[in-house]
Amino acid sequence: MTIDQGIETTEWYFKQLRLNKIQKIIFQESWKGDSYIEIANNFSYDIGYVTDSGSKLWQLLSELIGEKVTKKNFQLVLEQYRSNIHDGKTEFFQKSVTEPISYATLNAGECQDWGEAIDVSFFCGRTAELVSLKQWIVDDRCRLIVLLGMGGIGKTALAVKCATQIQEEFECIVWKSLRNSPSVLSLLTEIILFLSGGLQEVETLETVEQQISSLIELLRSKRCLLILDNAESILQSGQQSGHYRDDYEGYGQLLRRVADERHQSCVILTSREKPVGLTAREGKTLPVRSLQLSGLSQLEAKSILQAKGLTSEQLGIDQLVQCYAGNPLALKISATTIQSVYDGNVSKFLQQGTIVFGDIWDLLDQQFNRLSDIEKQVMYRLAANRNCLTLQELQKDISPKVSNRELLEALEFLQQRSLVERQQTLFIPHPVIREYIAETLILNAYLLEKEIHEP
Numbered sequence: 001m002t003i004d005q006g007i008e009t010t011e012w013y014f015k016q017l018r019l020n021k022i023q024k025i026i027f028q029e030s031w032k033g034d035s036y037i038e039i040a041n042n043f044s045y046d047i048g049y050v051t052d053s054g055s056k057l058w059q060l061l062s063e064l065i066g067e068k069v070t071k072k073n074f075q076l077v078l079e080q081y082r083s084n085i086h087d088g089k090t091e092f093f094q095k096s097v098t099e100p101i102s103y104a105t106l107n108a109g110e111c112q113d114w115g116e117a118i119d120v121s122f123f124c125g126r127t128a129e130l131v132s133l134k135q136w137i138v139d140d141r142c143r144l145i146v147l148l149g150m151g152g153i154g155k156t157a158l159a160v161k162c163a164t165q166i167q168e169e170f171e172c173i174v175w176k177s178l179r180n181s182p183s184v185l186s187l188l189t190e191i192i193l194f195l196s197g198g199l200q201e202v203e204t205l206e207t208v209e210q211q212i213s214s215l216i217e218l219l220r221s222k223r224c225l226l227i228l229d230n231a232e233s234i235l236q237s238g239q240q241s242g243h244y245r246d247d248y249e250g251y252g253q254l255l256r257r258v259a260d261e262r263h264q265s266c267v268i269l270t271s272r273e274k275p276v277g278l279t280a281r282e283g284k285t286l287p288v289r290s291l292q293l294s295g296l297s298q299l300e301a302k303s304i305l306q307a308k309g310l311t312s313e314q315l316g317i318d319q320l321v322q323c324y325a326g327n328p329l330a331l332k333i334s335a336t337t338i339q340s341v342y343d344g345n346v347s348k349f350l351q352q353g354t355i356v357f358g359d360i361w362d363l364l365d366q367q368f369n370r371l372s373d374i375e376k377q378v379m380y381r382l383a384a385n386r387n388c389l390t391l392q393e394l395q396k397d398i399s400p401k402v403s404n405r406e407l408l409e410a411l412e413f414l415q416q417r418s419l420v421e422r423q424q425t426l427f428i429p430h431p432v433i434r435e436y437i438a439e440t441l442i443l444n445a446y447l448l449e450k451e452i453h454e455p
């Protein structure tokens with residue numbers, strides 16, 4: 001077949017199949033014999049997005065033709081099919097082809113509000129997490145997914161990445177940050193107006209219940225992806241961790257109903273702490289799931305440092321990654337400091353001993369102020385000990401005495417917030433957090449002394 005014939009043929013297929021943009025590109029380039037990697041590179045697409053869209057395309061064609069279609073054999077199978085049509089042996093794709101692709105073709109870009117979503121053009125790793133999320137959302141049709149992890153670990157970045165990779169699954173996408181703690185009524189009003197295209201008369205919905213019902217109705221009528229970022233902002237800190245702040249209990253109702261009621265949409269929540277009431281609704285076969293994020297791998301973390309101008313062969317790079325337990329934010333901030341203060345010399349930076357500074361300090365301050373007394377004590381004990389501690393050792397140290405259950409609960413919370421990691425029966429805080437605590441203890445002692453001397 002000549003190139004011209006090839007183009008004529010692919011165009012004929014485009015018309016028959018009504019493919020969307022990415023499907024057309026994959027079809028055309030695969031016809032030319034290009035690999036997924038080449039397609040991703042040539043068209044500046046994410047490789048995961050290309051392979052996913054590709055496998056969906058072959059699956060769709062397999063269903064239509066009733067024969068297994070793959071990237072390797074699609075040309076052969078389709079040409080055979082086309083010649084059968086010419087010979088009058090079969091009609092072209094009796095089944096409707098528009099239905100499964102309609103979201104993508106109908107709505108591309110029309111019903112999307114990405115709000116404060118961050119740019120993820122540079123993104124590394126998280127392959128396993130993306131696979132799980134996509135399976136939960138696309139295959140298992142989960143209604144509520146919670147992304148958990150400490151500040152800076154990459155929850156927001158992962159949510160954006162995932163959403164961009166599966167956007168064609170959805171008719172509408174809405175991204176909302178809860179950072180400034182909007183009231184549930186104002187949040188719902190905005191979302192309802194957006195999803196209904198301004199048609200829903202929100203003024204008539206007086207109560208939170210009515211608004212939630214109206215939203216669920218919309219989530220039932222179209223497949224929407226709703227992302228609520230920074231949900232810790234509407235949760236209490238301290239003893240009542242995971243409980244909603246006063247006047248924010250409406251969010252609890254919203255999440256419970258999104259989880260429990262039948263609809264075809266998905267809500268992704270990112271938070272440092274898990275809101276109460278969700279654990280009981282979660283399960284491998286249930287439509288509510290949560291994903292706890294830990295740090296990036298050594299290799300992935302190194303590519304972040306590399307992007308910030310440090311080379312992976314540099315002395316001390318591995319140690320730097322370990323120091324920050326693969327926390328991308330901490331790595332990015334430290335890399336910037338290493339460049340500007342230490343002339344790009346990682347070892348010099350590590351030698352100065354203090355690995356907590358600037359923004360990370362603020363980041364950890366925020367985390368720490370949210371802890372209850374027991375949790376703080378546990379953190380102090382763990383930080384004061386260079387070795388990992390067992391539960392019994394910890395309990396001995398804490399005063400006033402606490403029960404096993406209280407201690408386990410505290411440890412559970414600290415693990416959830418990624419402040420403490422568990423290695424079998426031992427507990428350890430992240431290195432960066434240990435450093436932070438050591439510093440704050442010094443600071444507190446210093447402040448106390450000042451208070452005594454200068455009342």
Ligand SMILES: Nc1ncnc2c1ncn2[C@@H]1O[C@H](COP(=O)(O)OP(=O)(O)O)[C@@H](O)[C@H]1O
Nearest residue numbers: 122123124150151152153154155156157328329
């Ligand atoms: N997998 C990743 N690859 C590259 N950069 C990342 C990755 N994950 C996070 N980052 C970057 O690290 C920083 C912190 O990530 P973010 O998603 O804001 O964390 P969180 O939402 O958990 O507080 C951001 O600048 C983000 O772009």
Ligand SMILES: [Mg+2]
Nearest residue numbers: 155156229230
């Ligand atoms: Mg975030």
